[in-house]
Amino acid sequence: MKEVIIGGVGKYTPSRKVTNEQLSNMVDTNDEWIRSRTGIQSRYVSSGEDTSNMAARASLDAIKDANISIQDIDLIVVATCTPDMFTPSTACLVQGIIGAENAVAFDIGAACSGFIYGLNVAKSLMITNNYKNAIVVGAENLSKSIDWKDRSTCVLFGDGAGAVVLSISDTKGIGHSFCKSDGTKWDAITIEGNDLDSPFVKDKIIRNSKLKMKGNEVFKFATSTIVKSINKILEDNNLNIEDIDYIIPHQANTRIIDYAAKKLKLPIDKFYINIHEYGNTSAASIPIAISEMHEKKLLKKGNKIILVGFGAGLTYGATLINWAI
Ligand code: UT7
Numbered sequence: 001m002k003e004v005i006i007g008g009v010g011k012y013t014p015s016r017k018v019t020n021e022q023l024s025n026m027v028d029t030n031d032e033w034i035r036s037r038t039g040i041q042s043r044y045v046s047s048g049e050d051t052s053n054m055a056a057r058a059s060l061d062a063i064k065d066a067n068i069s070i071q072d073i074d075l076i077v078v079a080t081c082t083p084d085m086f087t088p089s090t091a092c093l094v095q096g097i098i099g100a101e102n103a104v105a106f107d108i109g110a111a112c113s114g115f116i117y118g119l120n121v122a123k124s125l126m127i128t129n130n131y132k133n134a135i136v137v138g139a140e141n142l143s144k145s146i147d148w149k150d151r152s153t154c155v156l157f158g159d160g161a162g163a164v165v166l167s168i169s170d171t172k173g174i175g176h177s178f179c180k181s182d183g184t185k186w187d188a189i190t191i192e193g194n195d196l197d198s199p200f201v202k203d204k205i206i207r208n209s210k211l212k213m214k215g216n217e218v219f220k221f222a223t224s225t226i227v228k229s230i231n232k233i234l235e236d237n238n239l240n241i242e243d244i245d246y247i248i249p250h251q252a253n254t255r256i257i258d259y260a261a262k263k264l265k266l267p268i269d270k271f272y273i274n275i276h277e278y279g280n281t282s283a284a285s286i287p288i289a290i291s292e293m294h295e296k297k298l299l300k301k302g303n304k305i306i307l308v309g310f311g312a313g314l315t316y317g318a319t320l321i322n323w324a325i
Helices: 020-024 031-038 051-066 090-098 111-129 183-188 215-236 254-263 282-295
Strands: 003-012 017-019 042-044 075-079 104-108 133-140 160-169 174-181 246-249 304-311 315-322
Touching: 003 051, 003 111, 003 174, 003 282, 017 020, 020 031, 031 254, 051 075, 051 090, 051 133, 051 160, 051 282, 075 090, 075 111, 090 104, 090 133, 104 111, 111 133, 111 160, 111 174, 111 282, 111 304, 111 315, 133 282, 160 282, 174 215, 183 215, 215 254, 215 304, 215 315, 246 254, 246 282, 282 304
Parallel strands: 075 104, 075 133, 246 304
Antiparallel strands: 003 160, 017 042, 133 160, 174 315, 304 315
């Protein structure tokens, strides 16, 4: 039985760091509110880099870490809800920038759960199509989709990208995954597209291209699905929570992570948390966290890690990773 391991990781964040203090000069907010309600102290914001540039830089970083050639990449999957364009896909733009001419490239739209969905899809394709190496990227330029006058959302999000190289191996790698969605709650978080308007449309639909979120509703969904997803992964992989070395959750709010730790009776340091520095970077948050942990040498070969995400759609999911490098 073939295994798929994470063979390299990388990340990229814009150089501009924006503090809570700076935002309090733009909207009616303050550092105390943002810190105590979310855990966020700063976020990186693009000064012009778009999603594809950030994704490409994170990919090159991961390819270097995996010590493989760009020509060895068979598949590029980019998870994003802030693509540069409707078409072509951000993954095709990344392919062009890095010159991965042997790859097939496409995007996944599952918002903050996109990286988990992407890992799942890439692993399945690698096994069925005999691909040897893939890149899965989570990349977001949320700052272009934020209403900078809306204090209830503009303080929450940040820009950046994280990437992993997946490789076929004999070593144990990505375990059972779990992905789920609930499309009846589609309007809990939205970034809408073009207006529905043409000479043939009688009742136009005017759409709002700025991010809108029903924060309280999403908070309730997030606290219940984070615990449910972790438990499902333990069950499907025949593991106990004590077998897990780290949980890397989507970074949306430290209060969501605190809730999960309490419910699962786990010390908070089992969860990797970096939201204070990055804010919520949607699909990028989990691969940025993995990359940061790898840089800090926190991950040891043989470690068991659960990745868990939740977000617009509504979508959620989790994956077991046996750390192999
Ligand atoms: O990544 C995708 C998944 N996303 C999530 O998981 C996000 C889930 N939701 C959340 O994390 C939280 O619901 C938020 C951080 C978005 C909001 O926190 P909250 O504790 O639920 O606050 P709230 O929306 O209930 O607002 C409480 C008060 C309100 O004032 P009143 O009505 O009580 O007078 C808001 O107007 O806080 C006010 N408020 C602010 N005050 C200062 C909202 N935003 C701000 C702000 N600064 N930036």
